[in-house]
Amino acid sequence: MPLRIALIDDEELIRSGFAAIIGAEPDLEVSAQGADGVDAVNIARAGKADVLLMDVRMPTVDGIEATERITAEVSERPKILVVTTFDNDDYVWQALRAGADGFLLKRTRVEDLLAAVRLVARTDALLFPEAIRRLAAVSARQSGPRPGIADLSEREREVLQFAAKGLSNAEIASRMFLGRETVKTHLSSVYTKLGVRDRTQAVIAAYDSGLV
Incomplete structure (x- = not known):
């Protein structure tokens, strides 16, 4: 189709x-x-x-x-x-x-x-x-503490950083030698900890906080 x-x-x-x-x-x-x-x-x-x-x-x-x-x-x-x-x-x-x-x-x-x-x-x-x-560059000038960022595990931070670079779940899984479902699980945990609804909002939070 x-x-x-x-x-x-x-x-x-x-x-x-x-x-x-x-x-x-x-x-x-x-x-x-x-x-x-x-x-x-x-x-x-x-x-x-x-x-x-x-x-x-x-x-x-x-x-x-x-x-x-x-x-x-x-x-x-x-x-x-x-x-x-x-x-x-x-x-x-x-x-x-x-x-x-x-x-x-x-x-x-x-x-x-x-x-x-x-x-x-x-x-x-x-x-x-x-x-x-x-x-x-704009975000770096405006960044500040973002609730939940400090609660992310090292693996969750790495997954979020790859997502912020535009990588898909499959690409992240390949880079990190993980299964796609594991990547999805990490991202779901990221969304919960950051209090966001989706991938875009999580990426924005990463830029806001200076993580990326």
């Missing part, structure tokens, strides 16, 4: 361009389209997509708020790739804090866009483009 991609952007021309690119790929299909964050939430709730390509600046409900709602309200949510024209650290940071699985600029090359869609859909890795290096 092809991966179902939903396109959320208030500009019809942008949606049409993405639809043409994605529709030409045999393993991808455009399953839904929307013009604002309200549409995005409804599409996610209806289970109409495996991946949402979400613009940031939209009327009514923007991409950041829509990502927050989907992450909080939809248990079997699609992966979310925030796509924008603005190369802005604040947008990146807000998107990741909201629960986005990755961030891309609209000037990204076509092959990189397609690779990003496939990566976030088929693995549990988080997609961080080149902006992650800037975010690390």
